Structure formats: C-alpha cells, structure tokens
Amino acid sequence: MGYLQKKAGGKNSWHLRFVVLDIKGRVLHYYIKETDDTPRKTIDLSSVKLERVSGETKKDHDGFKIIGPNLSPRLIFVTAEKKNCDEWIDALENALGALAILYFFFF
Numbered sequence: 001m002g003y004l005q006k007k008a009g010g011k012n013s014w015h016l017r018f019v020v021l022d023i024k025g026r027v028l029h030y031y032i033k034e035t036d037d038t039p040r041k042t043i044d045l046s047s048v049k050l051e052r053v054s055g056e057t058k059k060d061h062d063g064f065k066i067i068g069p070n071l072s073p074r075l076i077f078v079t080a081e082k083k084n085c086d087e088w089i090d091a092l093e094n095a096l097g098a099l100a101i102l103y104f105f106f107f
Helices: 082-106
Strands: 002-008 014-021 028-031 041-044 048-055 062-067 075-077
Touching: 014 082, 048 082, 062 082, 075 082
Parallel strands: none
Antiparallel strands: 002 014, 002 075, 014 028, 028 041, 048 062, 062 075
C-alpha cells in the first residue's frame, strides 16, 4: 500500500491516490486519501492485464498500466522511484499469477 500518481483514460491529468493491493480478495483499491473509509474505485484483478510503462508517463517516472474490460481504456500508475515501481509490479504479478494457478487448478 502507498501513494501513487494515477492517470485514467485519455486525459492528461494526474491525481495522487492511496492504493491498496488486497491479495486475498484479489482486488486493487484506490482512495483519494489514506484516511478515507470507502475506496474511490476497486479493480477486480481477475480479468486485467498488467504492462510496465516507462518514458511515456508523468515526468518520465516508472509505472505500470492496468488494462481491463471494465476500466476506462487503461489506468496508469506511476512512482517517483523505480524500486517502488518494481515492488508494486512484483506484488501485482504475484496476485495475477495466483489467480492463474487457481483458475487452472479448479477449472
């Protein structure tokens, strides 16, 4: 969990959001502020694709793109530090990998 810059769709505006990865529930929540009780949005990770982005983002920060059927064309999250971005991508890939394993095992 932590603060990330978020860009949605084709808009060129960036917003600071508090983001929480719920591995157990396999969702990503983001809040306007850390103290908010209700997420601004919850993203179901079961049907999304994750891509690393670099150089095409705010101030050339490292980030990742989440693409899914129920999202605006895409969501981009960026961090000021590459290490922080790598940690987010690792955690998301682990969550997505766990979903693939569960799907394969049960279906």
